Amino acid sequence: MLEVSGVSKSFPGVKALQDISVPFKDGEIHALLGENGAGKSTLMKIICGIYKADTGKVVLDGKELKLHGYGDAVKQHISMVHQEIQLIPEGSIAENIINDKISQFTKFGFVNWKAINQFALKYMKEVGLDFPPEKKVRFLSAAHKQLIQIAKALSADARVLLLDEPTSSLTRHEANTLFELVRKLKDKGMIIIFVSHKLEEVQVIADRVTVFRDGRLVGTDSIGNMENSKIIKMMIGRDFVYRYRGRLDAYNGEVALEARNITSRIHGFKDMSFKVHKGEILGFYGLVGSGRTELVRTMLNIDKRDGGEVLLWGKPVKIDSFKTALHKYKIGYVTENRKEEGLFLEHTVAMNVCVNSWNKSYYRHIPFINLKKEKENADVFAKRLEIKTPSLNTLAGKLSGGNQQKISIAKWLAADCDILIIDEPTVGVDIGAKEYIHELIWNLAAKEGKTVILISSDMNEMISLARRILIFRDRQITGELSGEEFFAKSGEEISTEIGKSFV
Ligand SMILES: Nc1ncnc2c1ncn2[C@@H]1O[C@H](COP(=O)(O)OP(=O)(O)OP(=O)(O)O)[C@@H](O)[C@H]1O
Incomplete structure (x- = not known):
């Protein structure tokens, strides 16, 4: 059993998690739900050592984890599969699966490629990837890449598997294949924690759900007691009413x-x-x-x-x-691939919102950007889209996924296409x-x-x-x-x- 107790975490200007306690049982698929910025990814990152909690502890099988980075988590058999594909496109499937364990396959400076391919094949088989291990990742579909990420996570002999929106780039059919795999892993007693915004899939795959709102825990219950309307109400704090928008002639x-x-x-x-x-x-x-x-x-x-x-x-x-x-x-194009094409993650929210409309932020007589003006222009759209950010100077990469998506829409609105x-x-x-x-x-x-x-x-x-x-x-x-x-x-x-x- 994995137990998170009394965990809090703050970032400058944001209380991302406040006093969170949740038990995650063996052989359980546990969904973390909540609006953008609710704190789901932060909790996963604390469990796998990417972030350190300000207070509270994470206990696995009765032992408190003291992790100083993701590498430590992997040693404790905790693996995370991120939403974005994090593979080396020019590498082979096998190379990607073993890339953090290459030393295990190296002796006197020589790499044992045969052993690498055999090792990779074992995990490729487990996730149903039917390719030669030497095949370059670049040529594979998003679904296959996602499976490689999972194979890689499993190859660390995972006992706890964290999946952050694993189906966001998969077709329904591909998602079903992934669910079959996840169920098999659950039957082996693995603890699976996953984040999703798709409630239909949560209903199909999860055993238990935990709902967060604004960094606080709203509730945990088994899926049988959590119909969608109840989950949504817990997430947004009110009833959600669907409405037909009308005609466009x-x-x-x-x-x-x-x-x-x-x-x-x-x-x-x-x-x-x-x-x-x-x-x-x-x-x-x-x-x-x-x-x-x-x-x-x-x-x-x-x-x-x-x-x-x-x-x-x-x-x-x-x-x-x-x-x-x-x-x-x-003509503006809001791309689906916001991390790679949509945003400059190392730049501020203000810069990203104004990136397609710099001429509106120029000084009156010279084509140089007036940062004050840029901020004013960005502020209009940040407010209009309710972008949750500590400030307009925060780096876009620090925002939650949904808020990054809002920025990529805001910048096209600002460009007035x-x-x-x-x-x-x-x-x-x-x-x-x-x-x-x-x-x-x-x-x-x-x-x-x-x-x-x-x-x-x-x-x-x-x-x-x-x-x-x-x-x-x-x-x-x-x-x-x-x-x-x-x-x-x-x-x-x-x-x-x-x-x-x-x-
Ligand atoms: N490295 C960071 N630096 C500053 N703020 C951060 C950082 N990581 C997360 N935050 C902030 O913490 C809050 C929680 O973010 P988190 O990514 O956990 O949300 P989430 O529930 O996973 O959202 P989403 O569904 O959009 O992915 C957000 O306000 C986010 O901007």
């Missing part, structure tokens, strides 16, 4: 952007075409890897376009980079912030007449916002759902119909 209006016969060799698709109107929210719905993000990246020439053209307001335009898209044509492409806007975002981001996207179209392309694999998100949906499958647009009749149906009927288009 824009899809008959002026065409803002048209993509004709977009073709990409690297992504392996040909002749993809679509139109989106002023004031419309057009949905790109499909599973991760179905071609939605790839189409956008190719259209904007972020990934090389091998054919096709783009028309804005009826006229052909030459978009040769992300920069021209933004500065010349006012006419056309916004928003890719998986609420992955890793809690239910309160999600509702807020939805409201914001809806108002951009409904009130400000902006054109929005929404890429999402969250069906409820799609139905709640888009009023015309293109279905993507195997790098093709395989269908279109639109019309008042369609959206007048109940959420459940719409989901079923979308589901049918995948059969």
Whole structure:
């Protein structure tokens, strides 16, 4: 049994955890839930020695843990799989699995590659990875990379496995495979602690749940006693009411952007075409890897376009980079990959919010940034999006995942784009912030007449916002759902119909 008792942790300006006590039993899958910034990751990081608690203790099998870093946790058979993929892309699967244990396979300066590959294969088999161990990680899908991270964690002979949003980049099918694996590990008596914002998956996989709010523990109970409405109420401190947003009639209006016969060799698709109107929210719905993000990246020439053209307001335009898209044509792209492409984690919140609209923060006569002005501009959007940060000078990397997501949306709002492409806007975002981001996207179209392309694999998100949906499958647009009749149906009927288009 692992026991956290009386744990508190503060960062400058934030009490991240206050007097937290939770028991984690053997053979239990225990979900940690709470809004963004509630303290879930901080607790996991304390358990695995990345952070040191200010007060309180962590006890494993009756012995208090005194960890001075993650390495110590691994020695105590505690492993953590982070939400972001933390692998070396140019390394092989085997190299990634053993990279913190290379000394075990080295003698007199010689590396025993055979032993490394054999060792890796054992754990690859355990997680169901059917590749040669020498295969480079770079060529694998996000799901496979996630499995490598788990294989790596298991290879430390893990007794406690911490998973931080393990399914955020996985398709439903891939997530189910992961759950099967997690259940097997649980049956072996492992303690599994995981963080998720997807309550449906929590209901399927967790045995117990613990809910945090603002660094405090709200409650712990077995999943049987915790229906979703109760969990949500515990998380946000009030009842949550879903509401239908209404109609957007824009899809008959002026065409803002048209993509004709977009073709990409690297992504392996040909002749993809679509139109989106002023004031419309057009949905790109499909599973991760179905071609939605790839189409956008190719259209904007972020990934090389091998054919096709783009028309804005009826006229052909030459978009040769992300920069021209933004500065010349006012097209913004809120990427799904906020850590790698979306944010400068080593820079302040203010700088990140203003990064696409520096000209608004210049001194009056010279093109130098006036930091005071930058802060004022950032403040408007930080308030509008309720970004939880000790100050605008805090480094973006120090904020919780959901608040980082809000920054990446804020910076495009600050840039005042006419056309916004928003890719998986609420992955890793809690239910309160999600509702807020939805409201914001809806108002951009409904009130400000902006054109929005929404890429999402969250069906409820799609139905709640888009009023015309293109279905993507195997790098093709395989269908279109639109019309008042369609959206007048109940959420459940719409989901079923979308589901049918995948059969
Ligand atoms: N290294 C750090 N420096 C400063 N503040 C931090 C640091 N790590 C976390 N915090 C702050 O502590 C609070 C709790 O953050 P934590 O990452 O634990 O939240 P979370 O519940 O995991 O949120 P999310 O669901 O968004 O990932 C937040 O206000 C966050 O900004």
